[in-house]
Amino acid sequence: xxxxxxxxxxxxxxxxxxxxxxxxxxxxxxxxxxxxxxxxxxxxxxxxxxxxxxxxxxxxxxxxxxxxxxxxxxxxxxxxxxxxxxxxxxxxxxxxxxxxxxxxxxxxxxxxxxxxxxxxxxxxxxxxxxxxxxxxxxxxxxxxxxxxxxxxxxxxxxxxxxxxxxxxxxxxxxxxxxxxxxxxxxxxxxxxxxxxxxxxxxxxxxxxxxxxxxxxxxxxxxxxxxxxxxxxxxxxxxxxxxxxxxxxxxxxxxxxxxxxxxxxxxxxxxxxxxxxxxxxxxxxxxxxxxxxxxxxxxxxxxxxxxxxxxxxxxxxxxxxxxxxxxxxxxxxxxxxxxxxxxxxxxxxxxxxxxxxxxxxxxxxxxxxxxxxxxxxxxxxxxxxxx
Amino acid sequence: xxxxxxxxxxxxxxxxxxxxxxxxxxxxxxxxxxxxxxxxxxxxxxxxxxxxxxxxxxxxxxxxxxxxxxxxxxxxxxxxxxxxxxxxxxxxxxxxxxxxxxxxxxx
Numbered sequence: 042x043x044x045x046x047x048x049x050x051x052x053x054x055x056x057x058x059x060x061x062x063x064x065x066x067x068x069x070x071x072x073x074x075x076x077x078x079x080x081x082x083x084x085x086x087x088x089x090x091x092x093x094x095x096x097x098x099x100x101x102x103x104x105x106x107x108x109x110x111x112x113x114x115x116x117x118x119x120x121x122x123x124x125x126x127x128x129x130x131x132x133x134x135x136x137x138x139x140x141x142x143x144x145x146x147x148x149x150x151x152x153x154x155x156x157x158x159x160x161x162x163x164x165x166x167x168x169x170x171x172x173x174x175x176x177x178x179x180x181x182x183x184x185x186x187x188x189x190x191x192x193x194x195x196x197x198x199x200x201x202x203x204x205x206x207x208x209x210x211x212x213x214x215x216x217x218x219x220x221x222x223x224x225x226x227x228x229x230x231x232x233x234x235x236x237x238x239x240x241x242x243x244x245x246x247x248x249x250x251x252x253x254x255x256x257x258x259x260x261x262x263x264x265x266x267x268x269x270x271x272x273x274x275x276x277x278x279x280x281x282x283x284x285x286x287x288x289x290x291x292x293x294x295x296x297x298x299x300x301x302x303x304x305x306x307x308x309x310x311x312x313x314x315x316x317x318x319x320x321x322x323x324x325x326x327x328x329x330x331x332x333x334x335x336x337x338x339x340x341x342x343x344x345x346x347x348x349x350x351x352x353x354x355x356x357x358x359x360x361x362x363x364x365x366x367x368x369x370x371x372x373x374x375x376x377x378x379x380x381x382x383x384x385x386x387x388x389x390x391x392x393x394x395x396x397x398x399x400x401x402x403x404x405x406x407x408x409x410x411x412x413x414x415x416x417x418x419x420x421x422x423x424x425x426x427x
Numbered sequence: 428x429x430x431x432x433x434x435x436x437x438x439x440x441x442x443x444x445x446x447x448x449x450x451x452x453x454x455x456x457x458x459x460x461x462x463x464x465x466x467x468x469x470x471x472x473x474x475x476x477x478x479x480x481x482x483x484x485x486x487x488x489x490x491x492x493x494x495x496x497x498x499x500x501x502x503x504x505x506x507x508x509x510x511x512x513x514x515x516x517x518x519x520x521x522x523x524x525x526x527x528x529x530x531x532x533x534x
Contacts, residue, residue, distance in 0.1 A: 138448040199447055237450050246451040258442045259449060266447070 046218040048211035051179040052118055052144035052204065053078040054218070055186025057088050058226045059142075062113040065093040065104030067123060071156065073212055075118035075144050098123035102130035102141070109139035110239040110247060114190060114232075117141070120208070121148035121162045128166065134201045135170030135263060137248055140193030140233065141201040142186060143171075147308065148208040149394045157395020158208035160308070160360035164336075164368045170263050172202040172270060173336040177293075177312040179216040181334075182206050184287060187226055191277045194233045197269045208395065210309045221285050229284055267338040274335050291340035293332040296322065297347055300329025303384075304407060305348075305373055306357040307333045310391075310398050314357065317403035326411065333369060341376040348373070349380055355387040355410045357403065366390075366419035387416045391423040398424070432456075455511075461489075464514030466529040470505060474526035477502040481518035481527065487511050490518065 046054065052075045056064065064083065066076035076092075083092040091108075095101045098119050105115035119127060124145055134141050149159035163173060174189065176182045182204060189202035206212055239247065251259065274291055282288025295315050297303065302321070304314045311332035321328035331347050333340065348354050358367025365371065370388035377383040387410045392398040406423045437452045439445045446452075470481075477497075482490045482505050489512040492503035507518075519527035 136448065237446055237448065248449050249451055251449045255439070255445075255449070258439070258445055259447075262442055262445070262447050265442075 042220045044218055044220055045215045046179055046183070047074070047213050047215050048176075048179045048182050048206045049074040049146070049213065050078050051182040051218055052186060052206070053082065054220060055183040055204075056116045056142075057082050058183075058221060058223060059114065059116075059187050059190045059230060060088070060227075061090055061116040063091050063093065063105065063108035063115045064117065065095055065101045065108070065115070066117050067095055067098045067101050067119070071120040071123045071146075071148060073118065073120060073146050075146075079116075098126040099130055102127040102134065102143075105141045105143075106130060106134050106137060106139055107239075109134070109141050110137060112233060112235045112238040115139075115141045116143065118144035118146070120146040121150055121156075124162050124166060125150065128169070131166055131169040131171055131201075133248065136259070138199040138263075138266075139201060140190065140199055142189045142193060142204065143201070144182075144186070144204050144206070146208045146212045147205055155394055156208060158210055158359070159393050159395065160205075160358075160368070163203060163205045164360050166203070167337065167368070170200060170267075171337065172200055172267075174202065174204050175307040175334060175336055176204065176206045176211065177309055177332065177334075179211055179214070180218050180287065181289070182211065183218055183220070184281065184285070184289065187221070187230055188274075188277055188281055188289060190233070191230050192270060192273045195270075195273045195277075196236060198266050198273055199235075200263070200266055200270065205308070207309045225284055229281065271338050271340065274338075289334065290343075291335040292343045292347070293334055294347055295330040295332075297329035297331065297350075299327055300350075301327045301352040302407070302411060303329050303331055303348060303351040303354040304357065304403065305331045305333065305344075305354055305369065307336065307369060308359070310357050310359055310403075313398060313400055314403050316400045317407065320400060320404050321407055326407070328407065336369075336372075339372055339376070344373055344376045345380060348377060348384065348386075349382055351384050353384050353387070353410065355389060355407065357389045357391060357398075357406070359392040359398070361390050361393065361420075370419070385415050387413070387421060388419055389421045389423050393425075396424055459510045460487075461508075461510045461512050464509075464512060464532055466514045466516065467509070467532050468507060468512065468514065468516075468519050468527045468529055470507065471526045471528055472504070474524045475505065476524055476526070477504065478523060479503055479505070480521050480523060481505050484517045484521045486515065486517065487513065489513075
């Protein structure tokens with residue numbers, strides 16, 4: 042079945058097909074139509090799930106954590122300030138090793154109050170231990186929710202996942218989306234069966250005081266799980282492709298085989314850059330594209346494999362770590378640092394606060410970078426009125 | 428999780444044996460927090476009206492209820508578990524009949 046869906050509703054459909062059992066959400070701004078549709082799906086009995094309206098995003102995540110601890114499949118969605126308010130609970134979900142899946146609409150942080158896209162909200166949660174997937178279209182949004190439960194609930198992983206999509210560019214834009222058959226989704230995603238769960242018949246306390254003799258090992262295990270998750274994302278992405286005809290990896294590449302100039306980006310800027318690559322190719326530039334889909338765990342090896350073959354690379358960031366540079370730019374450079382042969386990597390910051398980034402903008406910034414020998418600074422600003 | 432209570436305290440030597448999250452594996456059997464107590468609450472059953480307020484308020488919970496027969500009726504008698512009572516004082520503050528007295532602990 043094919044439907045015309047906005048990104049928000051693609052998240053709702055993904056959660057529904059994943060047969061989530063508990064949805065907890067704060068229903069007011071910065072909430073979107075994600076949970077509005079889910080509340081209707083729960084109310085009309087299509088989905089047998091408990092819908093909990095809560096008084097804040099902090100409580101929304103707390104409710105998801107409680108539900109997930111009992112072995113229920115839990116879902117929530119938020120954005121910007123709402124995600125920031127969840128921050129403490131994000132750590133609890135990771136430390137509890139609870140496979141909660143959440144949709145996050147990438148919106149710029151206030152003040153000034155804004156609802157347009159930027160990645161600083163989710164990237165501010167980079168070090169919590171949540172896995173993060175940056176989507177480029179609404180089909181990927183829907184598919185990634187299903188895949189996220191499969192990865193998160195894997196016994197070797199047991200970590201929560203954030204499905205990230207650009208505000209408006211995806212969240213409120215209608216696209217044709219293939220809705221997978223429920224039977225096939227059930228085949229792909231069996232019911233969740235946790236190794237440890239909150240059960241009154243066999244009571245145990247979770248997350249209790251742990252001293253230096255145990256805490257260190259628990260952190261080590263989270264990192265091990267992240268490393269393992271790289272394989273699980275790849276394997277389950279391949280399996281998804283076999284069942285549904287759409288394969289997903291940690292990264293996606295476009296025309297990189299003979300490329301000597303590489304554009305690296307994420308989310309919808311990456312899909313725009315795909316067109317820019319064609320334009321540059323027509324102009325005689327051997328351009329290619331690397332889209333980082335899974336940002337945590339960071340696909341260092343895959344990035345290295347693609348980047349080491351090119352003469353010049355540029356990372357386009359719709360985010361900024363104030364006092365440093367673009368965040369994907371930092372990550373890409375860090376992955377390359379110990380390589381013997383590495384190209385100069387340029388860092389562009391553009392599109393903050395939802396300013397439009399068009400094909401011609403990416404072509405222009407690429408041509409600018411191609412003229413330069415080396416990056417003179419960590420940030421090249423594009424599209425800002427200075 | 429279907430694990431029987433182990434005979435002695437569980438100590439992990441490597442992450443290979445550990446559960447991935449901090450989960451209590453009967454460790455409180457060995458971690459007797461009653462040793463933290465400065466004041467020991469003692470229930471005067473002459474004054475106790477079996478209202479269960481101390482049992483409800485005890486945060487540990489270190490007060491349990493045992494059924495006793497008084498004047499032909501079964502009533503819930505509060506009993507303090509001194510292995511885990513930290514002497515926080517909530518029970519004697521909340522007791523409506525001042526039936527919980529305190530004595531200082533001596534070492």
